[in-house]
Amino acid sequence: MERQSKTINKIREKAASREQFDANAYAGKLLYSVFGFISSTDFTDNAILISNLGYIMARQNFNVCVVDFKVFYPNLYLYLDVPQNLRGNGLLAVLKDDKADLREEVKPTKYTGLYLLSPSPQDLMEEYFDFSVDKVCEVIEIIKKKFDIVLIDIPNNPPLEFCLGAMKQSHMGFFTASERIDALSNITRLLDFVDSVGVSVAKFTNIIFMNMQDIKYDFSMIKKLKFKIVAGLPLIKGAAADALEGKLYIKDNSLVNNLFKKEIAKIIASILEQK
Numbered sequence: 001m002e003r004q005s006k007t008i009n010k011i012r013e014k015a016a017s018r019e020q021f022d023a024n025a026y027a028g029k030l031l032y033s034v035f036g037f038i039s040s041t042d043f044t045d046n047a048i049l050i051s052n053l054g055y056i057m058a059r060q061n062f063n064v065c066v067v068d069f070k071v072f073y074p075n076l077y078l079y080l081d082v083p084q085n086l087r088g089n090g091l092l093a094v095l096k097d098d099k100a101d102l103r104e105e106v107k108p109t110k111y112t113g114l115y116l117l118s119p120s121p122q123d124l125m126e127e128y129f130d131f132s133v134d135k136v137c138e139v140i141e142i143i144k145k146k147f148d149i150v151l152i153d154i155p156n157n158p159p160l161e162f163c164l165g166a167m168k169q170s171h172m173g174f175f176t177a178s179e180r181i182d183a184l185s186n187i188t189r190l191l192d193f194v195d196s197v198g199v200s201v202a203k204f205t206n207i208i209f210m211n212m213q214d215i216k217y218d219f220s221m222i223k224k225l226k227f228k229i230v231a232g233l234p235l236i237k238g239a240a241a242d243a244l245e246g247k248l249y250i251k252d253n254s255l256v257n258n259l260f261k262k263e264i265a266k267i268i269a270s271i272l273e274q275k
Contacts, residue, residue: 030148030149030272030274031171031274032171032172032274033144033147033148033149033150033171034140034144034150034152034169034170034171034172035149035150035151035152035170035171035172035173035174035271036152036154036166036167036169036170036172036173036174036204037049037050037151037152037153037154037173037174037176037208038154038155038156038163038167038173038174038175038176038190038204039156039175039176039177040156040175040176040177040183040186040187040190040207041177041178041180041182041183041186042178042180043178043180043210043211044176044177044178044210044211045210045211045240045243046153046176047075047076047078047079047153047243048079048239048240048243048249049176049208049210049233050066050076050151050153051066051076051079051080051243051248052239052248052249052250052251052264053151053264053267053268054066054080054114054149054151055111055114055248055250055251056250056264056268057149057268057271058111058112058113058114059111059112059113061113062113062148062149063113063115063146063147063148063149064113064114064115064147064148064149064150064151065106065115065116065117065143065146065147065149065150065151066080066114066115066116066117066151066152066153067091067116067117067118067140067143067150067151067152067153067166068091068116068117068118068119068153069091069136069152069153069154069155069162069163069166070119070153070155071091071119071123071125071128071155071162072125072128072155073121074118074119074120074121076116076118076153077107077116077118077121078243078246079243079246079248080109080111080114080116080246080248081109081110081246081247082107082109082116082118083107084118084120084121084122085105085107085118085119085120085122086120086122087120087122087123087124088120088123089105089120090105090107090117090118090119090120091105091117091118091119091120091139092119092120092123092127092128093105094117094139094142095128095131095135095136095139102142102143102146105117106143106146111248111251115147117143128162131161131162132161133161133164133165133168134165135161135165136161136162136164136165136166136169137165137168137169140152140165140166140169141169149271152166152170154166154167154170156186156190158190158193158194164194164197164199167194167199167201167204168199168200170203170204171203171274172203172206172270172271172274173203173204173205173206174204174206174207174208174230174267175187175204175206175207175208175227176207176208176209176210177207177208177209177210178209178210178211178212179209179212179213179215179217183207184221184222184225184227187207187227188225191204205226205227205228206227206228206230206270207222207227207228207229207230208229208230208231208232208233208267209229209231209232209233210232210233211233211234211235212232212233212234212235213234213235214234230266230267230270231263231264231266231267231270232263233259233260233263233264234257234259234260234263236249236257236260238253238255238257239253239260250264
């Protein structure tokens with residue numbers, strides 16, 4: 001029994017070590033720091049993924065900035081339990097004023113090393129219509145100089161400058177998808193448009209499947225078209241329930257799904273290995 005117990009403990013330690021990453025080991029080695037996430041189907045929730053991902057990376061001693069570019073419907077402030085910005089503050093202030101103090105507009109979360117730059121839900125839609133792709137890129141350039149890792153929630157609205165600018169500046173891009181028949185066609189159509197306006201799409205070849213329900217689904221065509229499936233996160237009802245209360249599933253839930261943790265670790269490994 002004692003031998004069996006020791007064996008089990010060794011297996012657990014080995015499994016845990018694969019999920020741990022230390023920023024010190026990557027100090028000065030990360031060539032790329034900006035990572036974009038864009039939804040390609042219904043039934044994905046980038047905010048759940050990005051908030052939990054950012055928290056784990058911050059725990060590993062990275063300074064992480066989460067950027068919500070969903071300017072018409074920001075929600076990451078809810079998931080990270082950060083008070084909403086007043087109208088005109090946050091992202092809009094940085095866009096409008098080159099001299100805006102980033103320290104005032106990027107809000108610390110209650111988690112050490114994790115920060116948020118978000119629009120205000122009180123901002124008017126028309127306030128975001130006049131910004132160019134170059135201006136969006138400029139803001140991202142400013143942010144990436146201040147943080148080890150930048151995670152951007154990109155709106156799936158390709159004519160919008162915030163979509164194009166974020167895709168242009170992302171060193172690595174991830175499409176999130178559910179097991180829907182239109183996932184691949186949505187991805188290829190968006191990439192065709194983005195490529196037609198001169199934005200490189202080579203870095204957006206990674207796909208993260210979310211809310212997987214173990215149903216029959218044909219993944220073969222995705223691989224034939226040279227897309228890489230980085231991870232597959234299971235459907236976790238608790239993750240959505242925790243988010244509604246401003247809690248992080250990976251931190252606050254007492255029954256965290258081990259497969260969810262394992263697949264999140266794959267995404268982090270892909271980010272840190274820069275491939």
